[in-house]
Amino acid sequence: MSDQEKEVTIYDIANKLNISAATVSRGLKDHPAINKNTKKKILAAAAEMGYRSNSFASNLRKKSSHIIGVIVPRLNSSFMSDVIAGIEKVVNEANYNLFISQSLESMKKEVSNAKAMFNNRVDGLMVSLAYDTSDIAHFESFINRGIPLVFFDRIYEHEKCPSIYINNYKAAYDITSHLIEQGCKRIAHISGNQLRNVYAERTRGYQQALKDNHVPFDDTLLIINDLSARAGNEAANQLLNLPVRPDGVFVANDICAISCMQAMKKQDIKIPDDIAFAGFNNDPTSCVIEPNLTTIDYKGYEMGETAARIMINHLVNNDDLQKTQSLILRSELIIRESSLKKGSKT
């Protein structure tokens, strides 16, 4: 080991300043018994010599790592990067650190991420599930050890784990009802894996709104894909090739909705006159596409802050985690030109 890598100890600082190690230790902790000048000298020497406070080792003694783990499907989505930014803010202010990993939408990677988080002794874990996760056995070790586990957005209902999400059912019900009010009679719905609460609930909301408004459900109008931009492009062709085309499309995210709109515009479909469109998430792109996209606004940053606050309040103030079973955040229907059929404008 080179000199450079040798750890500076309080004994080295004591030696250099010709004072006792106990004085150095107290000085670094800002103990009132040490006079101001001595403290100054100690801090200056510590900085100059590259002393590192022992948070790592002392956390080990305290059986606390001061680390919160986060596992998300993908880090590079507009919604998820907002969530992460909100989590980071709250966690950092509480002097905790964030371990972040992505499952890349694969249960297999999620299992291995969870194991790494467990072995690194995170104090708590926050999870939004991968596309194909079918059970949560890989999180049982956390629950068994009493390590707090909080689900957000793509949740799993478990009596010991709080969940933070929006009312996906109601949001989808509202947006579908809005399309019906605008005169749509054949509304297609594009959604994701129905294992995930967010997509299953949106599909349920869509179907219930049809039923309550006496619009028959036609299963050729229900498309389940991975909600990517590519999938939106394919869905456009599929819908335009139907014997009877839809007059409205509700897509479970904005990325897929926008690529679907772009593909239809290229085939001279007039939006909203021929086909009205609605998305979900209020991504920044939704107010750049022309016509601007009707969507559900749903604040990722707030969701991140809220989920992190529940975690931190539990860890710092010993708040009962089971007090909160579900925390349902507000979402809002944003009506824009993509769904306002001409004849229906009032």
Place this chain on the structure above:
Amino acid sequence: MSDQEKEVTIYDIANKLNISAATVSRGLKDHPAINKNTKKKILAAAAEMGYRSNSFASNLRKKSSHIIGVIVPRLNSSFMSDVIAGIEKVVNEANYNLFISQSLESMKKEVSNAKAMFNNRVDGLMVSLAYDTSDIAHFESFINRGIPLVFFDRIYEHEKCPSIYINNYKAAYDITSHLIEQGCKRIAHISGNQLRNVYAERTRGYQQALKDNHVPFDDTLLIINDLSARAGNEAANQLLNLPVRPDGVFVANDICAISCMQAMKKQDIKIPDDIAFAGFNNDPTSCVIEPNLTTIDYKGYEMGETAARIMINHLVNNDDLQKTQSLILRSELIIRESSLKKGSKT
């Protein structure tokens, strides 16, 4: 401490299975001397009892935390979330963990983030600088201790720290030359804080392209702001109120370019006929705005992967960090309708 929180040790597993702790220890490490059935029993008991391998404590003994720290200006930008996703992939595959924090574009917060990373003994640190960072004294402690420090995108030139970035000067030179070729004679430039290499270099490329093409530089056409959507809206008004309006605008990021275009479109400016537009980053929104935005494509994901690989190769294979002083990644001019003036289409 409740029972639930008591740490399970190899002695507990040994007791339960009525074998020696040494056998348990070897079994957990997949030692060839232990037979397959015993290994199976040990692993099953370890899982059932919630045993956590000692990576945390053993890392402390090895003086390695297996943690890479990352400090970025903001987690919720399209470009930065791509970078982070690329970093996470490489770091995770190498069995390292990521500590992630954001400076929120403030040097003050960057200083405190750096201190937390240092005290948590990250094995390496990757940084993209905040908007207003004026020196890097807060990173000297890493350099002094030989903890690898890698800058990416918004870099600081330091002989001991590799930097990964694109040739911002050349990209800006090319995009400005393209606007001139399209017939623009009064090209405005909107950029960010000139303390940051990325913005200073883009401004320098813009000015040199004007000079080389004998287009006079007019300082009323150079706007320095924070490159936010709000700033783009304000810049539009500022430019439209000039005694002689520009006929081209090159903006140092797409977010600001797009909001500036939207504000001008509302005032019936025809793009590109009245004013041509070019941005920087190739955000997804750049091919949704109408007309689609000419921009510089610059792969955040690749930048993240590359920076992380330099770090991991140094930590795992002991690659010499100073071997790479600068790694300049490819960028590409993407010409779209926003800059193709009608008369100049060929």
